[in-house]
Amino acid sequence: xxxxxxxxxxFRTQSQLGELYAALDSGTGREVQRMLHTxxxxxxxxxxxxxxxxxxxxxxxxxxxxxxxxxxxxxxxEVQAQILATMDTDEMVAVxxxxxxxxxxxxxxxxxxxxxxxxxxxxxENDRQRVERVLPYDEETAGGxxxxxxxxVRPNLPLEVxxxxxxxxxxxxxxxxxxxxxxxxxxxxxxxxxxxxxxxxPNATVREVMTTDVKPIPADMPxxxxxxxxxxxxxxxxPVVDGEDRLLGRITIDDVVDVxxxxxxxSLMSLAGLDEEEDTFAPIxxxxxxxxxxxxxxxxxxxxxSWVINLFQGTIDKVVALAVLMPIxxxxxxxxxxxTLTVVIRGMALGQIGRSNLRWLLSRELxxxxxxxxxxxxxxxxxxxxxxxxxxxxxxxxxxxxxxxITAAVAGAILPVVLRALRIDPALxxxxxxxxxxxxxxxxxxxGLATWFFA
Amino acid sequence: xxxxxxxxxxFRTQSQLGELYAALDSGTGREVQRMLHTxxxxxxxxxxxxxxxxxxxxxxxxxxxxxxxxxxxxxxxEVQAQILATMDTDEMVAVxxxxxxxxxxxxxxxxxxxxxxxxxxxxxENDRQRVERVLPYDEETAGGxxxxxxxxVRPNLPLEVxxxxxxxxxxxxxxxxxxxxxxxxxxxxxxxxxxxxxxxxPNATVREVMTTDVKPIPADMPxxxxxxxxxxxxxxxxPVVDGEDRLLGRITIDDVVDVxxxxxxxSLMSLAGLDEEEDTFAPIxxxxxxxxxxxxxxxxxxxxxSWVINLFQGTIDKVVALAVLMPIxxxxxxxxxxxTLTVVIRGMALGQIGRSNLRWLLSRELxxxxxxxxxxxxxxxxxxxxxxxxxxxxxxxxxxxxxxxITAAVAGAILPVVLRALRIDPALxxxxxxxxxxxxxxxxxxxGLATWFFA
Numbered sequence: 001x002x003x004x005x006x007x008x009x010x011f012r013t014q015s016q017l018g019e020l021y022a023a024l025d026s027g028t029g030r031e032v033q034r035m036l037h038t039x040x041x042x043x044x045x046x047x048x049x050x051x052x053x054x055x056x057x058x059x060x061x062x063x064x065x066x067x068x069x070x071x072x073x074x075x076x077x078e079v080q081a082q083i084l085a086t087m088d089t090d091e092m093v094a095v096x097x098x099x100x101x102x103x104x105x106x107x108x109x110x111x112x113x114x115x116x117x118x119x120x121x122x123x124x125e126n127d128r129q130r131v132e133r134v135l136p137y138d139e140e141t142a143g144g145x146x147x148x149x150x151x152x153v154r155p156n157l158p159l160e161v162x163x164x165x166x167x168x169x170x171x172x173x174x175x176x177x178x179x180x181x182x183x184x185x186x187x188x189x190x191x192x193x194x195x196x197x198x199x200x201x202p203n204a205t206v207r208e209v210m211t212t213d214v215k216p217i218p219a220d221m222p223x224x225x226x227x228x229x230x231x232x233x234x235x236x237x238x239p240v241v242d243g244e245d246r247l248l249g250r251i252t253i254d255d256v257v258d259v260x261x262x263x264x265x266x267s268l269m270s271l272a273g274l275d276e277e278e279d280t281f282a283p284i285x286x287x288x289x290x291x292x293x294x295x296x297x298x299x300x301x302x303x304x305x306s307w308v309i310n311l312f313q314g315t316i317d318k319v320v321a322l323a324v325l326m327p328i329x330x331x332x333x334x335x336x337x338x339x340t341l342t343v344v345i346r347g348m349a350l351g352q353i354g355r356s357n358l359r360w361l362l363s364r365e366l367x368x369x370x371x372x373x374x375x376x377x378x379x380x381x382x383x384x385x386x387x388x389x390x391x392x393x394x395x396x397x398x399x400x401x402x403x404x405x406i407t408a409a410v411a412g413a414i415l416p417v418v419l420r421a422l423r424i425d426p427a428l429x430x431x432x433x434x435x436x437x438x439x440x441x442x443x444x445x446x447x448g449l450a451t452w453f454f455a
Numbered sequence: 456x457x458x459x460x461x462x463x464x465x466f467r468t469q470s471q472l473g474e475l476y477a478a479l480d481s482g483t484g485r486e487v488q489r490m491l492h493t494x495x496x497x498x499x500x501x502x503x504x505x506x507x508x509x510x511x512x513x514x515x516x517x518x519x520x521x522x523x524x525x526x527x528x529x530x531x532x533e534v535q536a537q538i539l540a541t542m543d544t545d546e547m548v549a550v551x552x553x554x555x556x557x558x559x560x561x562x563x564x565x566x567x568x569x570x571x572x573x574x575x576x577x578x579x580e581n582d583r584q585r586v587e588r589v590l591p592y593d594e595e596t597a598g599g600x601x602x603x604x605x606x607x608v609r610p611n612l613p614l615e616v617x618x619x620x621x622x623x624x625x626x627x628x629x630x631x632x633x634x635x636x637x638x639x640x641x642x643x644x645x646x647x648x649x650x651x652x653x654x655x656x657p658n659a660t661v662r663e664v665m666t667t668d669v670k671p672i673p674a675d676m677p678x679x680x681x682x683x684x685x686x687x688x689x690x691x692x693x694p695v696v697d698g699e700d701r702l703l704g705r706i707t708i709d710d711v712v713d714v715x716x717x718x719x720x721x722s723l724m725s726l727a728g729l730d731e732e733e734d735t736f737a738p739i740x741x742x743x744x745x746x747x748x749x750x751x752x753x754x755x756x757x758x759x760x761s762w763v764i765n766l767f768q769g770t771i772d773k774v775v776a777l778a779v780l781m782p783i784x785x786x787x788x789x790x791x792x793x794x795t796l797t798v799v800i801r802g803m804a805l806g807q808i809g810r811s812n813l814r815w816l817l818s819r820e821l822x823x824x825x826x827x828x829x830x831x832x833x834x835x836x837x838x839x840x841x842x843x844x845x846x847x848x849x850x851x852x853x854x855x856x857x858x859x860x861i862t863a864a865v866a867g868a869i870l871p872v873v874l875r876a877l878r879i880d881p882a883l884x885x886x887x888x889x890x891x892x893x894x895x896x897x898x899x900x901x902x903g904l905a906t907w908f909f910a
Contacts, residue, residue: 013806013807013809014806014809014810014811017809017811017812018809018810018811021811040688042687042688043687046687046806046807049807050806050807050808050809050812051812052812052815052816052819163653166653166654167653167654167655167656169654170654171650171651171654172650172653172654174689175632175689175691176650177630177632177649177691194632194649194650194653195626195627195631195649196626197653198618198621198622198627198649198652198653199621199622199624199625199626199627200622201622230712231709231712231713231716232497232498232501233495233497234629234630234707234709236630236632236691236708252689253691253708253712254686254689257685257686257708257712257715258686260712260715260716260719261686261715261719264715264716264719264720264723265719265801267723268719268722268723268726268797268801269797269801271723271726271797272793272794272796272797272798273790273794274794274797274798278798280798280801280802280805280807280808280816281807281812281815281816281819282819283819284819284822284823284826287819287823288822288823288826288827291791291794291823291827292826292827292830292831294790294794295787295790295791295827295831296831298786298787298790299783299787299831299834299835302782302783302786302787303783303838305782305783305786306779306780306782306783309778309779309782310779313775313776313778313779316771316775316778317772317775320768320771320772321768323764323768323771323778323781324761324764324765324768325761326778327757327760327761327764327782327785327894328754328757328758328760328761330782331753331757331760331890331894332750332753332754332757335728335749335750335753336746336750338727339727339728339729339746339749341727342723342724342726342727342729343727343729343733343735346720346723346724346735347735350735351468351469351501351505352468352501352504352505352735352736353505353735354468354469354472354473354505355469355473356469356472356473356476357472357505357506357507357736360507360736361507361735361736364507364736364737364738364739364742367739367743368739368742368743368746371739371743371747372743372746372747372750375747376747376750376751376754379754380754383758435786439782439786
């Protein structure tokens with residue numbers, strides 16, 4: 001039961017924030033510095049992310065300079081961009097030193113083209129080369145996720161030699177669970193899991209014990225697809241290759257976890273017209289314009305509904321009770337439709353829904369809509385009859401609710417599929433499109449039937 | 456940009472489904488069996504999950520019996536329960552053979568108490584003991600996530616001995632990236648990462664190279680918190696201990712990824728009154744009753760709004776234009792409020808929002824609401840003046856929209872916090888509570904002002 005109660009981590013974050021803010025308020029920067037010094041980079045990033053912009057900048061100035069890079073890398077894109085905007089080239093180069101090439105590339109992509117060039121040319125030759133190898137790849141592809149810190153071995157070596165070779169390393173790259181086996185042309189041919197290396201005879205060759213059932217990931221694969229593969233096959237690391245199967249780098253599960261989180265957030269945020277990378281503590285100047293657009297679109301659809309009502313002014317003038325009840329018909333359609341819509345959008349995001357099962361899903365939704373339509377329209381009919389003492393109003397609302405709940409089921413199931421076929425994001429446009437349909441059909445059927453009955 | 460276009464994996468799933476259904480339709484079970492035989496257990500689970508109930512059962516019967524367990528374990532709880540319900544005790548025992556203890560425990564928890572006992576007593580002594588060690592833990596705690604397949608070593612051993620000890624194993628448990636170091640009383644004292652084992656001198660002792668900065672996870676920690684820790688510290692495996700720090704087992708990232716996915720889905724599904732483990736292809740008989748409850752709750756809130764409108768029948772009777780415009784005021788409030796609500800609910804789920812920053816967030820939302828309220832109410836005022844040629848209506852709708860958008864900002868920011876303090880899930884109740892507020896305030900302010908103006 002997530003979200004029901006705050007976890008210990010949330011309690012801790014919030015109490016840490018409380019202490020920090022108290023220290024900031026009393027003006028003792030040294031005290032704040034001491035507190036920050038005891039925290040891990042991930043923890044500091046969490047506190048920054050949970051702070052309003054002004055405090056964020058105060059805190060940033062008080063962080064130990066040697067963890068700045070690690071903290072920055074843990075922050076969401078939008079917050080990174082804000083902080084980078086306050087730094088000059090030298091500061092940026094200093095901050096990025098010691099980070100993985102993929103993380104540096106992510107940071108650089110938050111910068112304007114010109115600044116990015118300046119930072120790159122101020123880096124050491126070695127660092128620049130590492131970064132320039134991953135920079136060409138879109139942040140939202142396998143290439144953008146990968147780092148280039150891999151340990152690779154040749155297939156003909158005996159394990160004994162591999163073990164000696166590893167022992168010459170000071171340390172292996174983080175999350176290394178496998179070595180990559182490549183041929184002379186640097187093409188990926190298999191994986192040598194550390195567990196196999198440790199349990200096999202030292203005299204065996206790499207080729208004899210390597211696993212070859214892992215297909216390497218092409219660098220241009222979209223990150224959402226990479227995440228699906230990791231989740232499906234329980235990978236910890238996976239090799240990334242170019243068009244000729246040459247090993248470029250590796251993706252590790254920790255970067256994939258972030259993708260999974262963002263993808264799962266996408267539907268939630270989009271249904272409210274928000275971006276999944278939205279900074280919770282963005283200032284008004286950023287929030288207001290973004291939301292204004294969404295409200296404007298919704299005003300248009302609300303005007304459409306009003307235009308429908310306007311057609312029936314005469315009827316409402318005759319029977320005012322209609323104005324009282326009409327929002328119920330629209331609202332129940334909207335609620336029923338959004339349930340169907342949410343199930344379908346999630347099913348589509350999980351890759352479950354397509355041509356082969358859409359028909360079954362549609363008929364299930366139709367059945368559910370009809371059953372619940374019968375149930376609640378009957379209840380509402382009874383209430384309306386008692387309330388206004390007019391059986392005609394009861395009949396009208398029963399019919400209109402039935403029509404609208406069935407329409408809602410069809411619209412909720414079909415709209416996302418149609419939108420996607422039109423290359424429009426169903427999570428973003430689905431909710432608006434659905435309420436437009438259920439409002440218009442709700443008012444039209446209710447007031448239309450009433451006009452006919454009371455004519 | 457997730458969800459915008461189907462990924463290759465989705466295309467593949469859908470085309471595989473198409474082929475399977477075609478083969479099922481033509482009645483050649485053998486052909487379907489041949490197709491299933493070529494697929495991985497994860498792939499088969501995906502196809503089952505994406506199929507309506509009747510086809511699911513047909514497909515299940517055609518799966519090779521030696522992969523049934525692995526397929527079953529990949530399915531969501533609800534689908535597991537459906538399939539288990541068709542099996543007898545012997546079949547269940549056969550299916551569960553060879554699975555990890557934690558996965559067997561998950562399956563058993565889908566069964567009625569009596570059946571669970573039968574299955575346990577039909578298991579081999581060894582398997583039963585393994586399972587009974589994890590069974591007492593709630594599925595949604597660290598204990599429920601862990602498996603008991605750990606490799607542990609003593610601190611005083613030289614690495615050379617550890618290497619020899621490992622080589623005596625046929626294989627190490629999946630996703631092993633570290634050995635656990637325990638003392639004589641089986642208490643966890645440190646981690647020995649395989650990468651360190653491989654890069655350190657064979658003469659060093661375990662104690663000299665082990666890392667001690669990892670705090671073990673108590674078995675009763677909620678799974679959402681475990682997921683936060685893994686995401687934050689990029690863990691691949693982590694040790695689980697009892698109240699006396701004794702090593703019980705380990706949690707691996709692949710189980711955590713599922714928790715992260717479900718937690719992220721929670722807000723999306725709850726806002727539509729759905730459960731995050733909802734089976735996309737549940738039959739009508741399951742879907743309809745669940746949704747009926749939600750529709751009933753919404754009918755109550757819609758009736759409340761109608762009751763408010765009803766108070767102003769006289770005013771509407773005088774000026775019918777009010778009935779035409781009133782849904783706009785309510786709808787704009789609902790949309791603006793749901794944006795605030797979504798941001799706050801997500802921020803709370805990420806642990807970002809608490810007492811220390813709620814005030815800042817509230818003022819940001821108020822500012823945003825006021826700015827957008829001024830913008831769009833002015834636009835709407837202009838439209839209303841032109842449409843109905845009455846400046847009073849324009850003034851009324853401007854004032855009402857302003858009031859409702861500011862109310863929406865306050866309600867969207869405060870409601871989730873209040874609900875959580877009352878131990879009510881904000882994601883589940885927040886949407887309903889919010890629309891109730893924005894509908895009531897919208898109709899009340901618009902019609903109230905109108906009554907005052909037109910009196």
